[in-house]
Amino acid sequence: SGARAAKIVRNLLAFARRSALDRSVSDLNEIVRSALSWRAGELHASHITVEDRCAAELPLIVVNREEIQQVTLNLILNAEHALRAGGREGTITVRTGLSGDSVFLEVGDDGPGVPADLAGRIFEPFFTTKGIGEGTGLGLSVCLGIAHAHGGSLALLPSARGARFVLKLPWGASHQPVLTTSN
Numbered sequence: 001s002g003a004r005a006a007k008i009v010r011n012l013l014a015f016a017r018r019s020a021l022d023r024s025v026s027d028l029n030e031i032v033r034s035a036l037s038w039r040a041g042e043l044h045a046s047h048i049t050v051e052d053r054c055a056a057e058l059p060l061i062v063v064n065r066e067e068i069q070q071v072t073l074n075l076i077l078n079a080e081h082a083l084r085a086g087g088r089e090g091t092i093t094v095r096t097g098l099s100g101d102s103v104f105l106e107v108g109d110d111g112p113g114v115p116a117d118l119a120g121r122i123f124e125p126f127f128t129t130k131g132i133g134e135g136t137g138l139g140l141s142v143c144l145g146i147a148h149a150h151g152g153s154l155a156l157l158p159s160a161r162g163a164r165f166v167l168k169l170p171w172g173a174s175h176q177p178v179l180t181t182s183n
Contacts, residue, residue, distance in 0.1 A: 023062050023063055024062065024063075024064075024065065026061055026065045026068070027058070027060055027061075028058055028061055028103050028105060028169070029055070029058055031065060031072060032072055032096060032105060033052070033054070035073045035076060036050060039080065043080060046083070047089040048080060048084075049089075049090070049091045049092070050091070050092050051091060051092070051093040051094065052094055053094065053095040054095070055097045057098075058097070058098060058103050059098065059103060061169050061171045062171075064150075067146045067149075068146070068150070068169070070146065071147065072105060072107075072167075074140070074142075075107040075165050076094070076107060077139075078139065078140070079108070079111070080109075082111035082113075082162070082163060083111045085112070090109060090110050090111055093107070093109070094106070095108075102168040102170050102171065103169055103171050104166055104167060104169070105166070105167045106157075106164060106165070107164070107165050108159060108162055108164035108165070109164075111162045111163065112162070113159060113161065113162050114156060114163050119156055122140055122156060123141055123144045140154075147167055147168075150170075151169070151170045152169040153168045154167050
């Protein structure tokens with residue numbers, strides 16, 4: 001109980017801080033691939049396939065790298081949890097791209113999805129669909145706060161199967177696209 005309370009307090013502090021940390025020029029694809037590499041062993045052990053569909057060319061963005069990595073990891077962990085909760089193998093699709101003046105990260109899974117009656121509440125602080133002791137209900141609300149602090153957005157998108165989230169972050173017109181390798 002003490003560890004759970006400490007985690008809640010840490011998340012609340014992070015939520016209240018809202019991107020007070022330094023920002024620098026970063027490559028979204030590199031952030032995404034780094035987060036995926038952290039979860040690779042667990043995903044493989046759970047027989048969860050990852051489809052990496054990172055765009056070959058994205059502009060650099062000015063962000064707090066650790067915060068955007070936190071959002072990325074949270075979205076991947078939520079997809080992983082949804083697949084595990086269903087007790088089955090599945091696929092997580094991670095896609096990056098460019099949409100107008102924003103770069104985006106989309107994380108989707110082919111799990112059970114978010115029930116329509118709960119979809120409007122998933123970004124509320126302390127709201128969770130996970131069982132007792134499995135989540136604080138702060139993950140998506142903290143992620144939404146981080147997205148907004150960066151001038152971006154985080155949304156649940158309609159999906160025929162599973163859940164699909166998209167993080168959009170602005171990029172400055174002065175940034176030149178960088179070529180990144182795609183797996």
